[in-house]
Amino acid sequence: MLVAAAVCPCPPLLVPAVAAGAAHELDGARAACADALGVLAAARPDRLIVVGPAEQSGRGPHAQGSVGTFEGFGVDLSVRLGAGEATDGVLPPSLAVAAWLLERAQWAGPVEGLGVGEPLAPERCFEAGAALAGQAERVALLVMGDGSACRTLKAPGYLDERAEGFDAEAARALGAADVAALKAIDAELAYELKAAGRAPWQVLAGAAEGAGLGGQLLYEDAPYGVGYLVAAWS
Template sequence: MISAAVLVPHPPLLLRELGGAQDPVAALREAAVGAVKAAVAGASAVVVVGGHDEAGDWSADLPVDVRRFGTTGTHPTRPGLPASLGVGRRLLEEAGWDGPVELVAARWHAGPDPVAALAERLGDRPDGTVLLVLGDGSARRGEKAPGYLDERAFGFDDAVAAALAGGDAAALRDLDAGLAAELMVGGSTALRLLGAVAAAGGSTPVAEMTYRDDPFGVSYFVATWTF
């Protein structure tokens, strides 16, 4: 069964090579690596789940190729991990994890049935498995945000933060997927999946949120749930 779950965001800038001489997300990186390192200590395996255009499993042997994300010039044509799974894989490396890893992509803004099915699948894992979930909050928190400004983003992200900090599985599971899509929530599926996995366990997790900020007009959270 899943023993702990960690939610971290997946901006490509967490791939350090993209940040230039001065790390623009140093505090986020420290919080994310710290949370992952603490969660995987003593784990038997890690399952990484992140958003992508198509759902499916990915090989953990594929490279984290930074040239695919935020760089100029020709992008590589060889197979490589999508951004969310690549960030998750890199965070595990920086946390010192060298055990078994499973990589699963979930469709952006997936409906409730696929989320429930994936939650059921993930629940059937060996004891000591840790779930590493990659997902951002709204990208519409300012005039310079990727999706410009939408005042509804603030209330939505506040509700997400309260659920993460309070271990409220039902609140995450039941997030409004349609509103999340309108607010460009990059973690819509990831957040609802975390809630569904936890709700299926039937007990309130011990919750800790160690980072919340919205650089670049995008909400980022780092939270750990221990079951």
């Protein structure tokens, strides 16, 4: 059963070594992520599952000890998902960011990862979430994903006037732990707005069905024209 969840953005720029001289620009997001992970720790889950967007090669389960790297972003930095021996598994970027957050929080409990494809249909997301929630008596999720990438002219997806409203409703739903609203997110619109968090958020919705969790929005901003949201459910 799902007992807690943290929702965090997943840009590699969240890692100071990657952001370099601009690292301070996401200090607020990092602090909010740390607070959200604190909520997970306080729930004392039997198992933590990290869910994040992934390309085809990064999908499927990732065992504890899987390694991620930021070499593709010009930084000689590797991270490992959870404590223990390194495995041959390679984390997609979103889960590598999550592994960095967990290392920073000194997470010591059992953890595994799941990469989900951006096109995954909502119904499949709900089914996947329900299956994750049933894996242990006390399950927590760390859900990685960004909002729209179309908030400004310089955003990766250029300016789309629908983006601000999309992110505002996502922020409201995540802050209120509104499962029905998350399930109702328009997958086609999310794709058009390059919102990589849509599928992971809907996995969360499937996991949280009937759990009766409350939510709190800890951070909401679009510093690079991309919607970054942090929320905690407990």
